[in-house]
Amino acid sequence: MRIALVIGVSSGGVGNHVRALAEGLAARGHRVAVLGPAGTEERFGFTAVGARFAAVDIGGTPRPLHDTAALARLSALCAKADVVHAHGVRAGALCALAGAAPLAVTVHNAPPRLRGPAGLVFPVLERVVARRAEAVLAVSGDLEARMRRGGARRVRPAVVAAPPLAALRRPPHLVRAELGAGEGPLVLVVARLAAQKGIDVLLRAAPAICARTPRPVIAVAGEGPLRARAEAAVRERGLPVRLLGHRADVADLLAAADVFVLPSRWEGPSLVVMEALRAQLPVVATCVGGIPDRYAESALLVAPEDPDALARAVGGVLDDPDLAARLRTRAARAAAHLPTEDDVLDQVLGVYATLRGGGGRPRFTARWSGTPMRRAPRWSGTKHGSTTRPWMAS
16 A cells, blocks of 8 residues: 655654654555655654655645645645545645545644634634545544534544653663762653643742652753753752753653653643553643543643642652552553554554545554454555655655
8 A cells, every 4th residue: 555644843742653653554565655844854764664755844834835835745745645644733734735635634733822813724724624534533532522523524533652662771770870869759751842841830840849858850851942941940940950851761761760740731642651651650740632531540630730739749659659659550550551553553554444445434443442453454565675766756
């Protein structure tokens, strides 16, 4: 099968999800092309996992001239695809307007908080996706509801999986020593330094979290546009917060931490929470987006935008060994039932088969919830890693 995966600007979860999809689909014998901004190939390396790549300038906000060029390029590149699978509302709407078909769209994020005319565009793009895509997958219940209200007839929850944790490079005591935690508590956050992730809320909660002996260290792994502002807040308030930047050793950080915290204003299924559960860490997260859908039984959930509630929950885990032990047990139990990358592939291939008219109604329920998924047959053409000419136009 010739599959076009279309992505817009991404710095984290969506790009990692598309990379895993591209790798899995190519490994099963399908011919995969990823279409998106040049920077996504540089960051995620789609070609390194067996996919083709073509640059298409799909920005994060409306830009009429660039979008017109993107429409023309998508129309040409998707013409020979057996199925087009766009990720995100912007990418999905552009594919729909370019006439890409059959079209599946995975909706990954809530609407951005934009003011003025730009804030009016996103609901229009949502309606375009809802009414023109043959299948819509949504990563959280609130996004499912939004797409149904927009007119989508076939909306299902998306199966999303975090990749297995990498092998540890260093023992936890060396990581703790590097971060200055020593024998004290280590609070870990892995998140982009952007408004959505609520790092400012974490910094407002930090004085209360750290008002105990030995004094905890809060480590934040991630980069983003608000780094300078976060650094200034840490410096001015004298907070024991380490801004680590982008890290390739997240598994080591998780193994060394005492509690994982995600203070987001909105989240989808959160791959990093899945990783924290696999590391059997106590998790404190805000009750937003897809978090309560998936983690209500395995994490402590607090209201967003509430630094006092966040500090109480984190402090409760640090001060109560029995609570921490119960949360570790819940994490291990939840981790055993998390979806796998094979589950993700089974779902999308079932959707693709149906869109092509080859398999009746797709089985959207993942294998990990009890119902087996249909696996598409291997394609007998280009194998994973082949250097033959891609099917798409250049």
